[in-house]
Structure formats: structure tokens, C-alpha cells
């Protein structure tokens with residue numbers, strides 16, 4: 001009788017254990033964000049409501065948001081996220097030359113194709129951007145703010161990236177010295193830069209990552225003070241740890257181990273064609289990234305990639321668009337959006353792909 005009872009209990013435990021394992025191995029994935037990137041106007045102008053397309057979230061450049069758009073979006077039940085150009089100094093450095101990023105030769109950097117990075121430690125620029133963020137948060141009832149252009153001066157959205165060494169302005173080298181305790185000889189910038197790169201390369205790269213991280217922690221702090229429910233997202237370079245000689249961390253200053261502390265949602269910019277990759281790369285990259293930020297043990301973090309729909313360079317046909325859209329939902333991703341709204345709205349084939357996929361996803365979602 002006694003041993004039968006033990007056997008009975010053991011079977012129950014085994015059953016519960018098996019149930020637990022089977023639940024773990026077959027998770028039912030819920031996709032919460034069926035997004036588009038860009039002002040919804042191209043669809044609205046055609047008389048198409050976004051909710052009919054299955055879209056439930058829009059990501060719009062902060063400068064393009066106005067009250068009319070907000071009201072219409074809310075009436076359609078859409079979540080609204082503002083893209084916030086953070087370290088793009090175009091139209092700022094021209095009037096504030098002291099904020100111009102300086103290369104290892106001591107020269108003002110040239111624009112990296114269409115991007116003009118600013119010196120991220122410049123106090124005037126920091127105040128300017130932080131004030132802009134406060135104003136944005138208090139003007140509109142946003143669901144999230146997505147930081148964009150969060151890296152040192154460079155260009156990663158090209159098949160041949162531009163990856164200069166920056167910034168060796170006095171403010172940066174003084175702060176580096178103060179923060180690390182490394183004494184830097186007072187000499188001309190080219191000599192100083194060479195000395196830092198030759199003797200303190202690791203400390204220099206670590207410090208640069210910290211500067212970028214601090215931009216995100218300042219944003220988080222401001223959000224907490226102004227509108228604490230607003231999500232903080234990040235559009236970022238999707239390269240893995242070794243591509244382009246580890247340039248993501250080395251040149252851009254993106255350290256995921258630091259960023260997971262402040263960022264709520266990561267949006268890797270997996271622009272396959274722009275970066276000269278195959279459409280299947282999107283899935284591989286998102287799977288890699290999901291492991292990289294250890295999504296299994298951290299439930300607060302989310303991944304909502306942005307994929308390419310835009311026909312430049314080359315043409316992205318609807319089939320290819322479908323591949324990258326689905327690829328963007330691989331790994332631990334729970335949302336996706338595409339660059340751009342206009343690129344989809346003017347192509348009936350792409351509209352159909354998005355509509356069909358989003359309709360399927362909607363069935364498994366509460367939103």
C-alpha cells in the first residue's frame with residue numbers, strides 16, 4: 001500500500017514535469033506589434049485605414065507628428081511611437097562649431113554620406129537634445145520614444161560602411177582622462193590621438209561605449225520624470241560582434257551588455273539590401289541577436305526589428321518583402337515594422353503581403 005502510494009505520487013510528479021517541458025518546448029508566440037515606420041499619410045490619402053490592414057502601431061519621426069495625426073491614429077486604435085534623431089548633428093554643428101566631431105588628425109569630420117555625427121559629450125548639444133525630449137513628451141501622449149542615430153560619427157547603413165576614429169576634441173579627451181584616471185600629455189590633437197590609440201585602446205573603447213550608454217540612461221531618467229509609462233526603444237546597427245573588425249562596439253560604441261539596462265525595446269535595423277545581404281540574413285541576424293541579449297532570462301526586454309521595404313538600392317519585390325518581414329519576427333522578436341510606409345503604400349503587392357501576414361498575426365493577438 002505504502003509503495004503504491006509512492007508510485008502514484010511519482011507518476012503525478014512525472015506527469016507535471018512532462019507537461020512543463022512540453023509547454024516550454026512549444027511556446028505559442030504572440031506578436032504584439034504589427035507596425036509601420038513613417039507617417040501614415042500615404043495610406044490615409046488612399047482612403048485606407050490602417051486597422052483594416054491589421055496595423056496596430058506606427059513609428060513616426062518626431063518632427064512629423066502633429067495633433068491631427070495623433071487624433072486620427074488614436075481613433076484607429078493605433079499605438080504611436082516617436083522616432084527621435086539623437087546624435088545626428090546636421091543643422092546643429094553648422095551653427096555650433098564647438099560641437100563638431102573631431103577625427104584622429106585633429107580635423108572636423110566630413111559628413112558620412114548623409115549622416116553628420118555630433119560630438120556626444122558636448123554640453124550645449126546635450127542640453128539641446130534633452131530639452132527637446134522633454135518638450136516632445138509633454139506635447140503628445142506617446143506610447144514610446146525610439147532613439148535613432150545613437151552612435152559615434154560613422155555610417156553603417158551602406159554596403160561599404162564609413163568607420164572613422166572619433167572624437168578627439170578637447171572635451172572628449174579631458175572627460176576620458178577624468179573618468180579613467182589616465183593622464184594625457186598636453187600636446188597637439190594628432191599626437192594625443194595616436195598616443196591614446198597606441199597605449200589605451202581598450203580603455204578608450206570602453207569609455208566611448210559608456211558615453212553612448214549614458215545618452216540612453218539620461219533619456220530613461222527624463223522619461224521617468226515626465227511620462228514614466230513611455231517605452232524607450234532603440235534603432236540600432238545590427239552587426240554581430242565580429243563584423244567589420246568588431247566595429248559595432250569598437251567604432252560605433254554600442255555595447256549591448258550596457259544597453260540592456262536602459263533600453264526596453266531593441267529595433268535592429270536589418271536593411272538587408274542596403275547592407276548588401278540576402279533576405280534570409282534577416283532571420284539569422286534576429287536569431288543571433290535574441291541569443292546575444294539573452295532574451296531567455298530577461299523578460300523585460302523586447303525585440304521589434306525594422307526591415308527594408310524601400311526600393312533603394314535595387315528593387316525589393318513582394319516575395320522578398322515577405323521573407324524579410326517574417327525574418328523580422330524570428331528568434332525572440334514580438335513585433336516588426338518596415339522602412340517605409342510610402343514604399344509599401346505605393347506597391348499593391350507589398351500591401352497584400354503585409355495585410356495577409358498581419359491578419360494572421362492578429363488572430364493570435366489580443367490587440
Ligand SMILES: [Zn+2]
Pocket residue numbers: 101102119120121122167168169170171172
Ligand atoms: Zn568630442
